[in-house]
Amino acid sequence: MPPISPSVSEELRKRLQQARADLLDAVRARTGQQDDEAPAIGPLAHLGQGDDAPQSEMLSHNEARLAEHESSLLHEIDVAIGKLAAGGAGICESCGRDIPEARLLATPTVRLCIGCQEQREQDQHSGRGPSM
Ligand SMILES: [Zn+2]
Incomplete structure (x- = not known):
């Protein structure tokens, strides 16, 4: 028996695909704007490559900048x-318990139940420990 009902699964799939499309649109729009606004004096200017400055290098530089947050979200x-x-949605990756459907609908990318999420945040706030 699947942990979440088919209707919720379908709703989550729709939201995730919408979020994915929105994200890619935003990245594309920003990439285009950055091309227009490309500053004459940039980090590469001091290299003195002049006319030979490779366009592809600048493009990948822009992509790297905007990908920091968005690529992880993607x-x-x-x-x-x-x-x-795969039918594995709605199961906590840490403890294997069901994640409430309301929590899934609020945050479709959620991977932990509330208890494990709080535990993880506490661990992060209290430091990573002296050694592993
Ligand atoms: Zn859990």
Whole structure:
């Protein structure tokens, strides 16, 4: 028996795919704007490459900058979509218990139950420990 009902699963799939499309649109729009606003004096200017400055290098530089936050979010979305397709959505990755559907609907990319989420945040706030 699946941990979440088919209707909730379908709703989550829709939201995740919408979030994915929105994210890619935002990245594309920002990339285009950055191309227009490309500053004449940038981090590469001091290299003195002049006309030979490779365009591809600047492009990848822009992509790297905007990907910091968005690529990790995109990864979260892809993982959540994959889990939905595999039937593993709605199960806490840490303790294996069911994640409440309301929590899933509020945050479709959620991977932990509330208890494990709080535990993890406490661990992060209290430091990583002296040694492993
Ligand atoms: Zn848990």
